[in-house]
Amino acid sequence: MPAPHPQLNRHGELIHLLSTEGLPKAIMTQLLDTAEAFLSIHQREIKKVPLLRGKSVFNLFFENSTRTRTTFEIAAKRLSADVINLDIARSSTAKGESLLDTIANLSAMQADMFVVRHSQSGAPFLIAQHCAPHVHVINAGDGQHAHPTQGLLDMLTIRHYKKEFHNLSVAIVGDVAHSRVARSDIHALSTLGVPDIRVVGPKTLVPDSLRPLGVRVCHDLREGLKDVDVIITLRLQSERMSGALLPSSGEYFRTYGITPERLQWAKDDAIVMHPGPINRGVEIASSVADGERSVILPQVTFGIAVRMAVMGTIAGNMA
Amino acid sequence: MPAPHPQLNRHGELIHLLSTEGLPKAIMTQLLDTAEAFLSIHQREIKKVPLLRGKSVFNLFFENSTRTRTTFEIAAKRLSADVINLDIARSSTAKGESLLDTIANLSAMQADMFVVRHSQSGAPFLIAQHCAPHVHVINAGDGQHAHPTQGLLDMLTIRHYKKEFHNLSVAIVGDVAHSRVARSDIHALSTLGVPDIRVVGPKTLVPDSLRPLGVRVCHDLREGLKDVDVIITLRLQSERMSGALLPSSGEYFRTYGITPERLQWAKDDAIVMHPGPINRGVEIASSVADGERSVILPQVTFGIAVRMAVMGTIAGNMA
Amino acid sequence: MPAPHPQLNRHGELIHLLSTEGLPKAIMTQLLDTAEAFLSIHQREIKKVPLLRGKSVFNLFFENSTRTRTTFEIAAKRLSADVINLDIARSSTAKGESLLDTIANLSAMQADMFVVRHSQSGAPFLIAQHCAPHVHVINAGDGQHAHPTQGLLDMLTIRHYKKEFHNLSVAIVGDVAHSRVARSDIHALSTLGVPDIRVVGPKTLVPDSLRPLGVRVCHDLREGLKDVDVIITLRLQSERMSGALLPSSGEYFRTYGITPERLQWAKDDAIVMHPGPINRGVEIASSVADGERSVILPQVTFGIAVRMAVMGTIAGNMA
Incomplete structure (x- = not known):
């Protein structure tokens, strides 16, 4: 097990970047x-x-x-x-x-x-x-x-478009359980003071055991997206697209894919993020990925x- | 279909290099x-x-x-x-x-x-x-x-050794039909005013359908090389060396390979070019590739x- | 066959580095x-x-x-x-x-x-x-x-720790017969005036035919290491670890591996070198590789x- 802050020196300065967890x-x-x-x-x-x-x-x-x-x-x-x-x-x-x-x-x-x-x-x-x-x-x-650099670039993106963190609702949608991006985002959002962090997806990918991270677990997409400022979609790894955890990628899109209609559940000025590369028609509809609320390319x-x-x-x- | 000159901006300046075709x-x-x-x-x-x-x-x-x-x-x-x-x-x-x-x-x-x-x-x-x-x-x-950069370097090579374009005869020998090098050379030679461009090879590799490019189609090597200033040999792709288009690489060399004897059909000061890598004994005899009229390495x-x-x-x- | 000193120009200056053999x-x-x-x-x-x-x-x-x-x-x-x-x-x-x-x-x-x-x-x-x-x-x-650059870096390492060459005993242990490192080391050590160069290993890897290089051939490790200042261990290629030349890597370690006990046969301040990557427990015990007499990382x-x-x-x- 690593010591409490192996990424800081004894003056509290950054000497490695290993995780957003524990980063002051x-x-x-x-x-x-x-x-x-x-x-x-x-x-x-x-x-x-x-x-x-x-x-x-x-x-x-x-x-x-x-x-x-x-x-x-x-x-x-x-x-x-x-x-x-x-x-x-x-x-x-x-x-x-x-x-x-x-x-x-x-x-x-x-x-x-x-x-x-x-x-x-x-x-x-x-x-x-x-x-x-x-x-x-x-x-x-x-x-x-x-x-952690993905976590930080997501924070930079959010701050760029939303200015403040203390009043935001953020939904992370997808395979949260297996995602290092989600984990780094959650720790960074918490540290920066985001009061409402939701993780959204099926029980196989978004288990209740995530709650101790300080997030709200939603299995219903409408509930997850309701009035959020930021939607972070996660890449669905191809190995999850069939089999025990998920019936199929088509089935996933029908239930959790971000479409223009569902985007309306979020705030009017909500932004849509994705760490890339995107699977069009799986995590996100093409019209959303290329739409005016997408900030996927600015993220890069x-x-x-x-x-x-x-x-x-x-x-x-x-x- | 691309617009007429997608490689130029509205001031007519080069912003992409996509083709020698249409390059002023x-x-x-x-x-x-x-x-x-x-x-x-x-x-x-x-x-x-x-x-x-x-x-x-x-x-x-x-x-x-x-x-x-x-x-x-x-x-x-x-x-x-x-x-x-x-x-x-x-x-x-x-x-x-x-x-x-x-x-x-x-x-x-x-x-x-x-x-x-x-x-x-x-x-x-x-x-x-x-x-x-x-x-x-x-x-x-x-x-x-x-x-196009191969086409332009071929033009630089020709200009370096021949000074002018307006009085030249140039023979392109080999698999013209499938060659992007030949195509870029032909467009560049035409634009720069070369009056006599010949494409030379068997009917399977040098079909009559090339004529609209403004070239003379020669299936006889002697006719193709007669009194030319420049010989551009093309690389024969290995997938063409046997089968439907060509009986064998040996057969190709016997009919279209550039040997010291055949080089005599061209002008005394003709130069021999090749985009590389060369197949010795297929497109060109070693003694020609390494000979004093070869400009293959200067091309590089x-x-x-x-x-x-x-x-x-x-x-x-x-x- | 190369000319006597193809790596020097006619003023005797270095223009290529090809070998430590013949390097003044x-x-x-x-x-x-x-x-x-x-x-x-x-x-x-x-x-x-x-x-x-x-x-x-x-x-x-x-x-x-x-x-x-x-x-x-x-x-x-x-x-x-x-x-x-x-x-x-x-x-x-x-x-x-x-x-x-x-x-x-x-x-x-x-x-x-x-x-x-x-x-x-x-x-x-x-x-x-x-x-x-x-x-x-x-x-x-x-x-x-x-x-040759491995040979030279080995010489730099030896000079750094031992200051002079003229009074040294150096043992090269391992698959000397097939090693370009050993060959470059031996030529460099000879040129720099090391009076006692030993090559140590089984007859299959250290044949008597190496003697003309000016080295002492030792098949007994104790004799080879006795009072040396420098031990150069060589990497045992995996293709030698079984079969005709060597029974097994375990057998090699039992007979020629450098252990803390055997290190005592050398001088008290002997250094241990290896060109890397090391096979722990084959050429060298981990405690020696990581020990205070190892200079393997400084070599890098x-x-x-x-x-x-x-x-x-x-x-x-x-x-």
Whole structure:
């Protein structure tokens, strides 16, 4: 088990980003403020800033995700870092080397930051606990546990469109039980003071056992969406689309898909979010995904800014 | 169907490079002039220029081609761009996302340029029509349709060795029917005023239906090569080397392979070109490929300069 | 057969690094001195130096090795080079193009340096002999022949901990017969004046035929380790772990594995090295690998500095 705040140093400064759980509100707000400042960089003629110049960022994707890796690569390059992409599946781990030996070796190459995606929950924690003190770890998604930069970019998106958190109702719709995105969102929303967080879906995907997270469990979509300000739809993994947990993707859409009609249950100015890639006609109707209340593409843009903010903040706290 | 000149903005400036077809002569000439200037950069101690500093160039190779991708990567890095290579086969498209959703997402990452290779003719057009206005598309080869940077580098090569276009005879030998290189060459040669363009090969690979392109169709190699200034040999794809269209690669070489003896049918100072990679003893005899009239390796060098010119010109026309 | 010193120009300056065999002591010492200077760069806030700015370094790994490729990529980027990683297995060589045609094409892209790993002994020599004069070749491991940067980083490690070479006893333990690392180490140790070089292992892996290299062949581990200053353990390839050459990996460890008890046969301040990745419990006990006399992780750090020194030195000798 990790110590209470393994992502902070003894001065309470961010040195790793492992989870939105336990991340103090002040740090979260500072990250969002910094990301907002980086958003304006996108408008400039030259998009680079030298915050990570001479630093080496290693993308360690034990689980493949071209899209997420790309957003981190862009963010790091805009901060002027050198980026090393490691095709872990083909590297020494395949030769039987242990995770910690791989990490020790990469640390010895004078890496400054590891961006880690791993199918095992907790792997980035393990790495942060065992890597050399000059190395900083960013969790890019671990198992069903956490995806903190997605959580933060969702918060940036919500703040951008809704300004405040303290008066919001937010519905998270879909396979909440197996979603690291949902988990990171819930912890961040709680910390930032959202009073009404609902998780919505069938009992197999949204069990009552989620209640201790401080959420309202709704199995009825109308109840879940009623008067909300924000709808976060989750990607339905294909392995859930048939079998024990769910009869079929068509059946899911009929009951929980976000259509223009159902969108009316929410507030008039509600926004619709999705971490991507979307399954059109499964989680969401095409007309909603492409509609005026969808902020799915702005989420992607905000994701670059948030990742720059996380890397830049951690770099500023390097020993 | 694309609009008449989807690659030009309303001021007639180049904003995408999709095809040599419909590319005005003035722009083509300007690109060749710019490329010539970049050739001298190769001689300098430091090869970089800051034209694309802070810009993000995404290599989107839906069809694999390490060689072509590498030339674009080098060209972009010499212009100081950040280059993101996307292994599309392993990315979200594999998760069932549509091409246009993938493109919308990558655009939202604040990409500035997409270099696109795709097995489907027209895919880069489709992308250029649907991507955000801040994104610029360069076609790096689409199906059997077009390969405009190859066409332009071939023109740069011809101009370098022959100075003028208006008095040339050019023979394109091989599988013209299925070749995007041939198509891009023919359009460029026509626009630049070459009066005598011949396409040479067996009826299965060089059908009479090519005539409307403004070329002379020759099934006899001697007739095709007679007194030409330039011989462009095409790569014979292995799938054509046996079966319905062609009896065998050996048979092809016996009838259409460029040997030292046949080279004599052309002018004394004729140059021999090939887009690479060459099949020795199929399209061309080794002694010709390595001989003094071969300009196959200079083509590669000119290819970097042309790609720098295209990217640099488009960057100059960015909104 | 290569000429006597294909890696030196006629002024005796380093233009390729192909082997530690035949590398003059003065150059080797200069490379170690330069590497030592680069070590201090790792401590600086900004780790980059502009020695290779505008130069293009191509990583040509015909045999996959993520770890070694990464060290070269980091070293080149710290020298401000542009780095192009070529996935050779998927490139034109797969389309039937010959090695020398591939090399000629990449040279024509105005490459400045090729870092080559190849399963065939001698491939980097062949490339150095045939590539354009502006291209410089660094051997990153060829067959069972040579791995000169590993040899040099091992020398840097030894010099760092032992200061002098002239009074050392060094034992190389393991599959010496098939090891390019052992071969490069032995040539470097000899050149630098180490008087006592022992190779230690079973007759199948350490045959008497190694003696002409100037080494003492020991089949008894105790004799091999007695009073040595340095123990270099070699990685046991999995294909050797069973079958004709070796009964099993367990059997190997029982006879030749480095344990805390056997380490006592060496000098009190002996260091233990390994090129990585280690097989715990095969070549070396975990307690030794992680123990205070292990310098396995410092070797990795020194490896970056040595590769920077090699690239920087060659760049300084470019025409």
